[in-house]
Amino acid sequence: MMLPIELCAHIFSLVSSPQDLSVICLASSTCNQEARRVLYYDVHLHDGNLEPFLGTLVDNPSLGSLVHSLQTPVHLSNTNTPKVFAYLVNLRHLIILGRIPRLPEKYFQDCPFRLLSFSTRSFHIESTVNFLANQPEIRTWTHQQSQFYNDDTQPGVAFREDFLPNLEVMNVDAEVLMGFSSPRPVVSMKMRIWQLGYTQETRAFHQLRHFASSLTTLSIQYWDSSPNLSIKAILVVLGDGVPNLKCLYLAGIFDAYSTENMPIPKETAMLIGNSIPPSLPHLDTFVLALNLPVVSSPEIDDVDYALNFARLLMPKSSRLCTVVFPWEWDTDKQKLVAFVKGGDGEVSRESPMPSRFDSWLQFDKSF
Numbered sequence: 001m002m003l004p005i006e007l008c009a010h011i012f013s014l015v016s017s018p019q020d021l022s023v024i025c026l027a028s029s030t031c032n033q034e035a036r037r038v039l040y041y042d043v044h045l046h047d048g049n050l051e052p053f054l055g056t057l058v059d060n061p062s063l064g065s066l067v068h069s070l071q072t073p074v075h076l077s078n079t080n081t082p083k084v085f086a087y088l089v090n091l092r093h094l095i096i097l098g099r100i101p102r103l104p105e106k107y108f109q110d111c112p113f114r115l116l117s118f119s120t121r122s123f124h125i126e127s128t129v130n131f132l133a134n135q136p137e138i139r140t141w142t143h144q145q146s147q148f149y150n151d152d153t154q155p156g157v158a159f160r161e162d163f164l165p166n167l168e169v170m171n172v173d174a175e176v177l178m179g180f181s182s183p184r185p186v187v188s189m190k191m192r193i194w195q196l197g198y199t200q201e202t203r204a205f206h207q208l209r210h211f212a213s214s215l216t217t218l219s220i221q222y223w224d225s226s227p228n229l230s231i232k233a234i235l236v237v238l239g240d241g242v243p244n245l246k247c248l249y250l251a252g253i254f255d256a257y258s259t260e261n262m263p264i265p266k267e268t269a270m271l272i273g274n275s276i277p278p279s280l281p282h283l284d285t286f287v288l289a290l291n292l293p294v295v296s297s298p299e300i301d302d303v304d305y306a307l308n309f310a311r312l313l314m315p316k317s318s319r320l321c322t323v324v325f326p327w328e329w330d331t332d333k334q335k336l337v338a339f340v341k342g343g344d345g346e347v348s349r350e351s352p353m354p355s356r357f358d359s360w361l362q363f364d365k366s367f
Contacts, residue, residue, distance in 0.1 A: 041069065042069040042070075050078070064087030064089060067087075072095070072097065073097045075100055082106060091113035093115065094117070125157055129157055129163075132164060138164050141170055142171040144171065165184065171189075174191050180210045183214075193227070207241075209241040213244075216245060217245070283319060284319050285322040285324070289325070289336075314347055322338055
């Protein structure tokens with residue numbers, strides 16, 4: 001049985017509106033204490049409330065210790081964000097928003113916190129390397145910048161041996177992988193490939209070897225570019241670098257279209273299917289989002305085509321039991337359709353869509 005104060009805390013945790021929580025804070029001292037814990041646990045700042053929030057912390061510094069997760073904008077004219085950081089002694093999760101090419105290191109010089117996750121989709125990676133080098137507890141790291149990286153003629157970032165030693169989840173641009181020269185215990189990775197040449201793309205795939213002993217889930221997303229490698233070549237290089245993969249998501253525009261009924265020719269499907277067992281013997285889930293053209297003829301059943309393709313992929317592998325394809329695309333999200341292989345070897349559509357694929361639906365559209 002919950003104590004009254006525990007019951008209050010549980011009820012307040014169900015209140016989603018910050019305005020409602022602010023009203024609850026005025027009800028009584030007990031309500032104030034428990035509602036404030038919820039209100040300040042996860043804070044989303046924007047240009048309109050950043051300065052008032054800083055003023056609140058200046059007047060009552062103890063509130064900063066309640067902030068566990070923070071989402072905040074940054075830009076060159078904003079001097080309030082680093083001042084806010086100084087109060088957040090218990091911050092564990094930080095998301096930085098904004099589109100500036102470089103972030104002054106002074107933004108992080110007075111940070112008292114030790115993060116578990118850090119996410120940014122804006123400035124150059126050089127802006128955060130020194131800060132992250134002093135955040136060894138980080139388990140989840142997202143870095144997808146809105147500017148191009150240095151090309152092959154310029155030196156890139158080289159991470160120290162002790163840089164993010166406990167990293168488990170990475171959502172990064174392929175260029176970020178170039179900075180690693182030693183293993184990390186990463187189990188899940190989302191790699192975005194954006195306008196890379198053949199040399200850089202190949203090198204990025206080879207860099208995956210640093211995560212070979214632990215990586216089991218990999219999402220490869222080609223952003224606004226066509227791959228320099230074929231699907232078969234990608235499977236082969238993955239087999240050499242990360243042979244223990246169990247789940248693979250491959251999204252991009254590949255040169256595998258056909259005017260025949262099947263969007264991908266039968267020969268191509270069989271070639272992919274034949275490449276999986278020797279390259280990735282542990283693969284049990286393959287999400288293949290090839291941005292295929294929509295088949296709109298009323299005589300054509302899209303589900304039948306996807307089912308036939310799934311049947312061509314699965315028989316060669318004893319482990320591969322789930323194949324997933326994109327089904328509908330819109331401006332906000334991607335819907336998927338899954339096919340599974342039963343114990344008798346028969347392939348059928350899995351309906352309704354299982355919740356375990358929710359994480360695959362997020363195709364980054366950050367800029």
